[in-house]
Amino acid sequence: MNKFDYHQLDDIIHSRIRLAIIAVLITVDDAEFNFLKEKVNTTDGNLSVHIRKLEEAGYVLVKKEFIDRKPKTVYSLSNKGKKAFEIYVEQLSKLIKK
């Protein structure tokens, strides 16, 4: 691998906001929408779009449940997402190392 070939970086993960979402999710078992929104400092619309993209890639799992009769949606990183993030961090580290 040519360490400077930019195609090597996973484009799904590399977007600033998606990277931030994954970075939050890797630190917790699961997270609610508002928690994620506050952590990455974005809007409802923006967060929805990017969570959907991560879900479509199979990197994020979405679970809907009822707590005290109230609907609650929680997000978590899938095993595929964890693996992709590990590879991403490894390739990024190679790239930015002088």
Next chain:
Amino acid sequence: MNKFDYHQLDDIIHSRIRLAIIAVLITVDDAEFNFLKEKVNTTDGNLSVHIRKLEEAGYVLVKKEFIDRKPKTVYSLSNKGKKAFEIYVEQLSKLIKK
């Protein structure tokens, strides 16, 4: 700083191709166009666009000179670019650290 706030990452640097260009330039004193093109694995047009963006941000210096009467253009990282890259790497490291 909230370590997950994605706005903290320098958008000029974070683009995959511009990150790769800077990662090459940080390893050398200066580089010619074709050298960069080969290293980051892209096309003439794409490389031109992104070098211009880095130049406009003051991160990359462009120097035109004649060697054996042939025009030659070399690119190097400015001090501002080096500093911005250092900050970027620092913030990125904070973000991806569990």
